[in-house]
Amino acid sequence: MADAPATPGWTHVYSGKVRDLYEHADHPALLLVIASDRVSAFDHVLEPGIPGKGALLTQLTRWWFGRLAVPNHLAVVDTGGPTLPPVPAELADRAMLVKRLDMLPIECVVRGYLTGSGWAEYRESGTVCGIPLPAGLRDGDRLPGPLYTPAFKAPLGEHDENITFERSVELVGLDRARQLRDASLAIFAAASSIAAERGLLLADTKVEFGADPATGVLTLGDEVLTSDSSRYWDAELYAAGGPSRLDSFDKQIVRDWLAAHWNKQGTPPALPPEIVERTAARYRELLTRLTA
Structure with a gap:
């Protein structure tokens, strides 16, 4: 289920429905959080995922972190502290380097x-x-x-x-x-x-x-x-x-389609391309409406 980073040093430790967590042997106080394109409904991870979803969620979370007067877990560079480990380039748009809480x-x-x-x-x-x-x-x-x-x-x-x-x-x-x-x-x-x-x-x-x-x-x-x-x-x-x-x-959109086409028994059916694209469009529209 996890997306494996290419950069050496990161070890997968946990996968939720949407996010994967990695730790680094040289930086025990940090975690790498990767938002996948997986989508879940009714406690099931569905197929296929929503293209670009992980990057959209990550971008919007970062945007909100910058506007809330509440401490958050993003790791920041401290000029007097140790160098932060690199984030795999191919995952940078949907990954956050965070403090372990x-x-x-x-x-x-x-x-x-x-x-x-x-x-x-x-x-x-x-x-x-x-x-x-x-x-x-x-x-x-x-x-x-x-x-x-x-x-x-x-x-x-x-x-x-x-x-x-x-x-x-x-x-x-x-x-x-x-x-x-x-x-x-x-x-x-x-x-x-x-x-x-x-x-x-x-x-x-x-x-x-x-x-x-x-x-x-x-x-x-x-x-x-x-x-x-x-x-x-x-x-x-x-x-x-x-x-x-x-x-x-x-x-x-996904929940409504699944409720109409699945009795919640066994494996959920695959999502049709139209449902996937309409859902992706709603994610993109929210990001644009908020951050533009």
């Missing part, structure tokens, strides 16, 4: 609008992740205020488990749980404002944090505010209220 077992989800799994739960119980909401809301409605709804990170291939804030306190302690909540809400607020300037609504997002092993400082890791971790809508289409108002700039 003590990752926390919580996915920090912030929801600004009622949709997706939150909408499904609301229809059944009037709540989102157990948090009561006013009656009469519709799919896509803006919430009274952003909701912080943490989840426990499940092993690869299993569903993450929505948890209460109180459960997150049990997992990481009160001070750290508060830091996670406050940092996540601050990121959502800042990103929502930036997206709005570009005609986009940030409906929800997921971020992950770790602790810097040397300082203990809470540090943003993994990807941030990309099509794979966040749901964006076109603000003009949303305001118009038509059938396209909740079309998102992500792999929803």
Whole structure:
């Protein structure tokens, strides 16, 4: 599954659904994170991948890192420190050299609008992740205020488990749980404002944090505010209220096609070329809309 770097010294240590991690024997405090073109849905990695997806995700993550007032895990050149190991040239557009963090077992989800799994739960119980909401809301409605709804990170291939804030306190302690909540809400607020300037609504997002092993400082890791971790809508289409108002700039096209053509038993079918290209186009459009 992993993309093997050609540069000697890098050893593959882990592959997730989308990213591959490598370590370097001479630089134990660093990791090489490579975003692949793999695409997943319903806990399955699908075939084929989305061409260029890894580079698009990496470029957008780097762009957001430069605009958020939160420490992140990108490794930077220190003129007084050791030389950083080289990144394989053929993977540079989708690779990040990062500091190794003590990752926390919580996915920090912030929801600004009622949709997706939150909408499904609301229809059944009037709540989102157990948090009561006013009656009469519709799919896509803006919430009274952003909701912080943490989840426990499940092993690869299993569903993450929505948890209460109180459960997150049990997992990481009160001070750290508060830091996670406050940092996540601050990121959502800042990103929502930036997206709005570009005609986009940030409906929800997921971020992950770790602790810097040397300082203990809470540090943003993994990807941030990309099509794979966040749901964006076109603000003009949303305001118009038509059938396209909740079309998102992500792999929803893949999910919809798979739901209509697969019963979630056995191996998923291969994605048709049209679905692959339409999905790639949505990824590219989001990057252009945000960064142009």
